[in-house]
Amino acid sequence: MNKIKIAVQKSGRLNEDSLQLLKDCGISIDNGKDQLKASASNFPLEVLYLRNGDIPQYLRDGVVDIAIIGENVLIEKGEDISIVERLGFSKCRVSLAVPKEVKYTSIKDLDGMRIATSYPNTVINYFKKFNVTPDIHLINGSVEIAPNIGLADAICDIVSSGSTLFKNNLKEVEKMLTSEAVLAVSPNISSENQKILDKLQFRIQAVLKGRKSKYVLMNAPNNKVESIIKLLPGMRSPTVLPLAEPGWSSIHTVVEKNSFWEVIDELKANGAEGLLVVPIEKMVL
Ligand SMILES: Nc1ncnc2c1ncn2[C@@H]1O[C@H](COP(=O)(O)OP(=O)(O)OP(=O)(O)O)[C@@H](O)[C@H]1O
């Protein structure tokens, strides 16, 4: 049977969440440790474990049909490859940083300066917009150490919490781009595999929507139900069921994860009690 080939990062920041996403889509992968290739037992899919940085080329060559990859890597070396889904994890930014003690006023300060980075194209393209020319020093890892050992005047690297910059006595001076894990597709995908991709995307969307929402249940006296319903942002209309105790109802609805906290005080003030917030596994609208 024909199978779609998906590239997943072999090890690193994307690996675990990528495999969890496939699992949440109901896809079981036999995961022998140190295997470079694995097949799903209940979906026409084959996983290839690859380096994140190598994936754009594999997509271009059609070695894989789709991939879960850091968006920043596509910006660096895969501008020709399309993104079909934003996956909401491995969120970070790519930034410029200089030693804390350096007085930084604008990007012009970096004209001709040595910039250590693993993302040369990103730096060059960003600097071009300001007519500034950097002196790029390509480094593959531990970029943040470069200024401290006299290898560079500034760095461009991934920042998330900022703790690596802090530990290395650096300060972030320009946020160049933001990134998250994305589902990317090969320009050469066959129509057969495109059909499998459509099925996979349908599942992914259901999982991602579920992750963004919560199922909320609460009890309230019947005469308060109307005012409570007005407060609830629901999918269509909340469900109202009678409780065994006369004069009381149970109200059920789906709300966006964060919006729940915005209305909880008002719900309580309007007589809601026994509130339960339950995760949603999948959601199809
Ligand atoms: N600290 C971080 N917080 C959130 N996301 C991050 C962080 N560091 C990296 N990422 C994201 O995860 C991706 C993979 O990062 P990771 O450091 O695991 O591998 P890599 O060195 O880029 O790739 P390779 O697999 O080629 O070794 C990055 O491209 C970026 O999108």
Ligand SMILES: O=P(O)(O)OC[C@H]1O[C@H](OP(=O)(O)OP(=O)(O)O)[C@H](O)[C@@H]1O
């Ligand atoms: O702002 P922070 O939360 O400190 O995260 C940023 C750091 O995370 C990444 O490195 P990673 O830990 O993936 O190590 P690596 O150099 O082995 O890729 C990135 O290259 C930064 O160094």
Ligand SMILES: [Mg+2]
């Ligand atoms: Mg890294």
